[in-house]
Amino acid sequence: MQKTILATDLDGTFLGGSDQQRAALYDWILARRQEIVLIYASGRSLTAMQDVLADLPLQPDHIIADVGTSFYSGPHQLPHAAMEAWLDGCWAADARERIHAVLREHPHLRIQPQVEGRRISCFYDDLALAQAARDAIAPLGFDVLLSDDMYLDVLPQGVQKGPTLLRTLQALSLSPERALVAGDTLNDLSLFQTGLAGVAVANREPRLSQAIAGLAHVHQSELEGAGGVLEALQRFH
Known part of the structure; x- marks a missing residue:
């Protein structure tokens, strides 16, 4: 039997919902642990995830961290050579310097400390100003x-x-047909845009709901966090 692959966001999704919902999800997976490949897909760095x-009673088989810009595999959370080569090839040596040159023109953004991976991350308070910064950075590639x-x-x-x-x-060499993705914010949108089966949990960001409208392969659950993940996982598995 092919294993089911669960690729799930952490905060608000796998870690969301009530204590009872989380316990039910974790117990369900533990009872079928040999049948499931568990992948945590988080905006957190590996350090911030520790x-x-x-x-958690469940340790992942693999970790996608830093909004997709880092990947770790196995019980010791080691880099994977092929994935490292691909990710390194996507992040130019001068990327940080070029991005920071633009960010200096947008002092309202607050750079996040201790960010890992191939990325630069900031906090913002004003959406319009953040969109202006996005529009200035995007042309850099x-x-x-x-x-x-x-x-x-x-x-x-x-x-x-x-x-x-x-x-x-x-x-x-894992089968996409056996993969289920789960998330709750716009940094999970790309998971749903893969075309893989998905579940957006009830406590999802309103703009995520708008973005996934019309995606028939994505279930918009009425259960929060772990409850929504379990609902979809039971149907899918």
Whole structure:
């Protein structure tokens, strides 16, 4: 039997919902652990994820971190050679210098400390100003992602959670037909744009709801966080 692949965002999704919903999801997966490939796809860095991993009863098989700009594999969370080569090839040596030159013209953005991966991330308060910064950076050849009404991420062009997941499935010879993705904010939109089966949990960002409208392969759950993930996973598996 082919394994089911669950690629899920953490904050608000796999970690969201009530205590009871999380326990039900985690217990369900633990009872079928050998049948499921578990991939955490997070905006967090691997370092920022460690406290979460320490508290979770489920350790992932693979981790997509830093909004898709980092990848780690196996129980020791080691880099994967093919994935590293692809990600490095997408992030030019002068990328940070070029991005920071533009960011200096947008002092309202607050650069996030301790960011890892091939990206630069900022906090914003004013959406219109953040959109202006995005429009100034994008012509340099980067993807600029605004999410959760507070995060601005500058990423290698074509590199987000979704494209990195597709590359992961290819590198690990995993079947896309057996993959289910889950998320709640706009930094998960690229997961849903892969065409893979998906679930957007009830506590999703309103702009995510708008962005996935009409995507028949994405279930818009009425259950929050882990509850929505379990609902979709039970149907899919």
